[in-house]
Amino acid sequence: MTRETVVDSRQEILRTAARLFQQRGYDATSMNDVAAALKLSKGGLYHHFQSKDEILFEIMNHAMEITDERVLNPVRAIADPEDRLRALIRLHIEVVLSPRDREITVMLHENHPLPPSLRKRINSRKKDYIHFLENLMAEVQNKSRHAHRAKAKVSPRAAAFALLGMINWIYQWYKPEGDLQAQNLIPQFTDLIFGGIFA
Amino acid sequence: MTRETVVDSRQEILRTAARLFQQRGYDATSMNDVAAALKLSKGGLYHHFQSKDEILFEIMNHAMEITDERVLNPVRAIADPEDRLRALIRLHIEVVLSPRDREITVMLHENHPLPPSLRKRINSRKKDYIHFLENLMAEVQNKSRHAHRAKAKVSPRAAAFALLGMINWIYQWYKPEGDLQAQNLIPQFTDLIFGGIFA
DNA sequence: CCGGATACCGACCGACCGGTCGGTACGCAC
DNA sequence: GTGCGTACCGACCGGTCGGTCGGTATCCGG
Numbered sequence: 001m002t003r004e005t006v007v008d009s010r011q012e013i014l015r016t017a018a019r020l021f022q023q024r025g026y027d028a029t030s031m032n033d034v035a036a037a038l039k040l041s042k043g044g045l046y047h048h049f050q051s052k053d054e055i056l057f058e059i060m061n062h063a064m065e066i067t068d069e070r071v072l073n074p075v076r077a078i079a080d081p082e083d084r085l086r087a088l089i090r091l092h093i094e095v096v097l098s099p100r101d102r103e104i105t106v107m108l109h110e111n112h113p114l115p116p117s118l119r120k121r122i123n124s125r126k127k128d129y130i131h132f133l134e135n136l137m138a139e140v141q142n143k144s145r146h147a148h149r150a151k152a153k154v155s156p157r158a159a160a161f162a163l164l165g166m167i168n169w170i171y172q173w174y175k176p177e178g179d180l181q182a183q184n185l186i187p188q189f190t191d192l193i194f195g196g197i198f199a
Numbered sequence: 200m201t202r203e204t205v206v207d208s209r210q211e212i213l214r215t216a217a218r219l220f221q222q223r224g225y226d227a228t229s230m231n232d233v234a235a236a237l238k239l240s241k242g243g244l245y246h247h248f249q250s251k252d253e254i255l256f257e258i259m260n261h262a263m264e265i266t267d268e269r270v271l272n273p274v275r276a277i278a279d280p281e282d283r284l285r286a287l288i289r290l291h292i293e294v295v296l297s298p299r300d301r302e303i304t305v306m307l308h309e310n311h312p313l314p315p316s317l318r319k320r321i322n323s324r325k326k327d328y329i330h331f332l333e334n335l336m337a338e339v340q341n342k343s344r345h346a347h348r349a350k351a352k353v354s355p356r357a358a359a360f361a362l363l364g365m366i367n368w369i370y371q372w373y374k375p376e377g378d379l380q381a382q383n384l385i386p387q388f389t390d391l392i393f394g395g396i397f398a
Numbered sequence: 399c400c401g402g403a404t405a406c407c408g409a410c411c412g413a414c415c416g417g418t419c420g421g422t423a424c425g426c427a428c
Numbered sequence: 429g430t431g432c433g434t435a436c437c438g439a440c441c442g443g444t445c446g447g448t449c450g451g452t453a454t455c456c457g458g
Binding site: 024025027028109112113130137140141144152153154155157158159161162164165166167168169170172173179180184185187188189191192193194195196197198199 | 224226227308311336340351356363365366384386387388394396
């Protein structure tokens with residue numbers, strides 16, 4: 001079996017495991033459940049991964065890579081800070097709501113079960129994202145094309161955490177069949193960030 | 200033993216269990232752990248509660264009661280809609296950050312493990328809170344003392360979910376020893392909601 | 399002082415957990 | 429065809445889980 005098919009089968013295991021972890025929770029999903037969903041025995045599953053922790057870690061790492069590729073990289077290519085922030089809000093919401101990428105939801109919800117050493121590595125990548133967003137917020141506030149009478153009272157750091165919370169909490173209440181869908185959500189959250197509830 | 204001391208011991212069990220559930224997670228905390236923390240045997244613990252699920256449900260119910268008493272009731276007494284929203288933001292943040300009330304964090308994080316019938320009852324109370332906040336948002340936008348040139352683009356529903364996310368996500372990153380503390384956070388989140396990042 | 403309810407203990411149960419291991423079927427290189 | 433590595437199976441391991449149960453100490457009302 002070639003290198004690529006090895007990678008592919010690992011990827012498929014991760015996708016299936018992420019789906020189950022998101023539906024039932026990490027602790028409530030047994031390795032037997034994951035193996036059965038892949039039509040595999042538990043022993044066969046352990047041929048591909050050393051431990052349940054390793055699977056969770058790889059899912060979270062993959063989630064961070066998705067974020068890098070689909071949010072950060074496209075956003076970095078945009079010159080104007082305000083446009084950059086608008087794009088980040090849109091792309092981040094789209095990634096969180098993408099039905100394909102359940103790794104994201106698992107990463108948002110299941111950080112407790114990871115052993116400390118692995119958790120630190122994930123948290124480190126999360127902090128990088130926060131710092132990027134914090135710097136972007138500062139840039140928008142300083143160099144915006146808007147005219148402001150005074151320095152903004154909201155610190156970039158608080159704004160970054162607020163935006164992150166708004167978006168990362170969506171998975172807790174979002175129903176695709178509900179009346180508040182992704183395409184309504186993106187402009188409304190954008191307006192709220194830029195101008196508050198009176199925007 | 201009188202009725203009150205029975206209630207008291209149940210309350211103390213719930214407080215201890217909530218602390219452990221918040222620290223280690225619900226699934227990762229065994230009934231033995233809870234019993235040991237109370238200097239009780241597992242059998243003794245089962246004298247007070249029928250099941251682990253019942254403990255989790257009571258913790259969440261208690262969390263909703265705390266929210267009613269410490270956020271909703273004080274807020275309802277305020278006449279002006281804008282003042283009412285400002286108070287809600289402050290009180291809700293304070294409740295989430297209160298080191299005494301770990302039930303809140305458990306309610307925010309551990310809804311998956313609850314059996315469906317119990318989860319429905321909790322979700323119903325959460326929806327009541329959402330509806331209250333949604334109506335308050337609409338009231339603020341309509342009857343505010345501010346002057347606005349046009350109808351707000353942000354719907355009350357989206358604004359309600361955004362505020363909820365901002366606040367309920369705090370427990371994921373907040374460090375009491377960090378540079379962004381509760382007393383900084385409250386005015387900044389308030390300003391952000393009312394006026395965006397340029398406020 | 400007695401009797402029943404209350405609070406609690408500790409041994410125990412069956413199920414299931416994450417993980418291991420010996421064995422094997424199969425495909426590909428030579 | 430032979431040899432070998434990969435993928436996989438299924439039985440099994442020690443341990444832990446939520447929950448049960450028979451028995452007992454304690455306390456309180458009469």
